[in-house]
Amino acid sequence: PLIASLPGKGKADRILVSRGPGSFTGVRIGIAAARALAFAWGAEISGYPTLALVAAQSPQSDPAAPVTVCMHGGHGEWFVQNFGADMLPEGEVRSLSPEAARDACRHDAIAGNRANELAAMFGADSGKTSVDLLPDARHAMLLRPDHLSSETSALYGRAPDARPQP
Structure with missing residues (x-):
């Protein structure tokens, strides 16, 4: 009803x-809904990584500066990914303990909903700046074209908890 309005x-x-990555159920529901709407409307569908959106919408990326994105990842871990000044990822997203996230943080600018906690781990005199951000789809047009893909399978950022029985 909301879409029809x-x-x-x-x-x-x-x-x-x-x-x-994000909420396991939320990501899967979002992808399923997008695929269904694309099919029903004959629309083109493109997927993008959540942490790339957070990097793109970070005020620290304007003017372009490298940024580390740090988001809540569940199981006591944080999703961490570093982005260059060109907003291209410098490696894969990783699900890390807070201590390991500190070691993985390569940039002075930190964005995401765990950015403040990560920056605090370095101390007030570290030169780290942080902005508490959640991904906001209204800013998807800030994404680089190479962040968009026809691939719409989920990115989990960590190995599954469940393992098939032999």
């Missing part, structure tokens, strides 16, 4: 969807 009944020619 939008202008043009919400129909879009292109749908962008976060691939994660």
